[in-house]
Amino acid sequence: MAVSNATDAIDAARGVIAEAIAARVFPAAALEVGDRAGVLWSEALGTRTFESDSLRVTLQTPFDLASLTKVAATTTVLMTLVGDGRVRLDERLSAMFREWNGSDRRDVTVRDLLEHASGLTARLVDAPPSSRREFEHDICAMPLECPPRAKSIYSDLGFILLGFLAEDRSGAPLADPFKAGGLTFALSDSARALAAPTFPEPADPRRGRLLAGEVHDDYAAALGGGAGHAGLFGSAPDLGAFARVWLRTARGETGLPSPFTPAMAQLFLEKSTVPGSSRALGWDTMLPTSSCGTRMSAAAFGHVGFTGTSLWIDPVRDKYFVLLTNRVCGGGTLDQMRSVRRAFHDALGDV
DSSP states (O other), rough: OOHHHHHHHHHHHHHHHEEEEEEEETTTTEEEEEETEEEEEEEEBBBSSSSSSSOBBTTOEEEEOHHIIIIIIIIIHHHHHHHHTEEEEEEEEGOOOOTOOOOOTTBBBBBHHHHHHHOOOSSSSOOOOOSSHHHHHHHSSOOOOSOTTSOOOOOOOHHHHHHHHHHHHHHHHHTTTTTTTTSSSSSSSHHHHSSSSSSOTTTTTTTTSSSSOSSSSSHHHOOOOOOOOSSSEEOOHHHHHHHHHHHHHHHTOOOOOOOOHHHHHHHHHOOSTTOOOOOOOOOOOOOSSSOOOOOOOOOOOEETTTTTEEEEEETTTEEEEEEEETTTTOOOOOHHHHHHHHHHHHGGOOO
């Protein structure tokens, strides 16, 4: 492609982010765009908060990745466990969680949780409990919103169970089997001090104070700071390094570390057969109406996070796109964030 086209595209994408900061959709953003060989563009814009004396963010600023945890941590660990035979995608949950029983759910499998097709709702009705035992009971005993595989319902609860399963089958906390560069469930004290802050939700008992390097999601907080659905922290370069491994694997490259093999990528990127679903195993896939915008190929896959984060990978175009923000630090609405993501990715259509 012409260099001028790529330069114009980057300028346009930078403008989208700068305008969003000026409109107070988020105070801080860090981004990285690259291909399987390396980084093509990376930049940090804005300040940690909207306060006039707030420090500027850098590419080393850690962000709360929120639901990117589902794909960067939990799905990756499950790929390893599936690859070595410790987990089967067709295993029933009733064989793993003794309280998961009843005729309405007896056939639900690991695959169903990964595809958000178990029938579980998004969240619990009541405030989060305080232990794994209570979470497991509440999730396993709650009524399903619909019959399994009738439709896709995006569910944090399903991924909380997947996190428990990963811990049980690996014999270690979720953070232990998951090793991916600087991505982590537990920032050092020095990194916490530099992290992009967030504000708790109104119903969170931590409301009224700034969360700096402390997980925003109250379920993850109740489970000690990290869980199968949220709790991971990382910088744009950290997530970019993870994206390059996935990009290389999805394009058929061999010789990468386990579990990143072309066969495993093909398995986990296969689109769900659930009616109307855009989900694969853990990952979401390209729809022209989604956060990836309209210019990615049909093979693109990605995910977003409630705090204002996103990762999209397009193996046909040989590109990945990292956008990290802290929208939940007094910033804009989810709809505003969706619009920014779409405009950002569409602007980069010529990169």
